[in-house]
Amino acid sequence: MNQFNKTSIGKPEKWLIEAALSIGLDYSGLSHETTNELTIHSIKRHGSHDIHGEATVTSADFDRIPNIVKNPDYAVIGAIRKETLINAYAKIDSGITYLYFEDVLKSRKNKALRGKTLYKVKRPLLFDEFLNIVSRNKKTDISKAGIFNLQKNVQAAGGRPHG
Numbered sequence: 200m201n202q203f204n205k206t207s208i209g210k211p212e213k214w215l216i217e218a219a220l221s222i223g224l225d226y227s228g229l230s231h232e233t234t235n236e237l238t239i240h241s242i243k244r245h246g247s248h249d250i251h252g253e254a255t256v257t258s259a260d261f262d263r264i265p266n267i268v269k270n271p272d273y274a275v276i277g278a279i280r281k282e283t284l285i286n287a288y289a290k291i292d293s294g295i296t297y298l299y300f301e302d303v304l305k306s307r308k309n310k311a312l313r314g315k316t317l318y319k320v321k322r323p324l325l326f327d328e329f330l331n332i333v334s335r336n337k338k339t340d341i342s343k344a345g346i347f348n349l350q351k352n353v354q355a356a357g358g359r360p361h362g
Contacts, residue, residue, distance in 0.1 A: 205234045208265045211312065215268070215286075218276045218345045224284075224303070229312050231268050231301065233261065237314040245318040253295070254319040260297065264314065266290065267299045273329045276345040277303070280338065286312060287333045289324060291350075296324040298332065326350070 208231045211219075219226040238261060245256040271288035278285050284303035289296050300315045324332070326348045334341050 203234065203236065205232050205311075205313070207232050207311075208268075212269050214349075215274075215276065218274070218347060222277050222343060222345045224277050226303075226312065229303070229305070229310055231265070231312045231314075233264060233314040237261075237317065240315075241317045244316065252321065254321040256318055260317060260319065263290070263292075263297055264299055264317065267297055268301075268312075270349075272348075272350040273324075273326055274345075274347045274349060275330070275333045275341055276347070278333060278344040279340040280335075285315070285339070287329075289329045291323045294321070294323060296320040296322065296329075298329075 210230055211226045216226050238258075241256050241261075242258075245254070248255045267288050267290040270290070272291050273289040275287045278287065284305075286301050286303060288299045288301075290299075291297075297317070297319055299317050301312045302315050304311045304313055330341065330346065333339055
């Protein structure tokens, strides 16, 4: 049995705190964190070179997470997946899109933006493709989430790109 380990990777950036406030959420007292469960899950689900080829998640990809949450190209803040508040980020680099999802934990014991999964798509995703992945064919509610295309400095709210 693996011992649960978590690592803080920093406080939310100003843009993220403001994005959360715009939809009624307060992230100012939270920190981004990763866990060994994130690593185990991501490698188990997305780490087979035979299946994923160039999009295989490697241990080096976890070093990208601080930059993904600091400077994403796209973000969905405050979506609901299986009754859990989540954030999703996409960062496009060298023709690969890195997708990172985190749970928003605001309980008495856990106050964090905790990494849930990391995976890659071996091409640059379009904004609408990212939204489709996040909504997972309507399984994740993005209707009240903050939706941000930071690549073009365009913001949208209420689940509709571009307003």
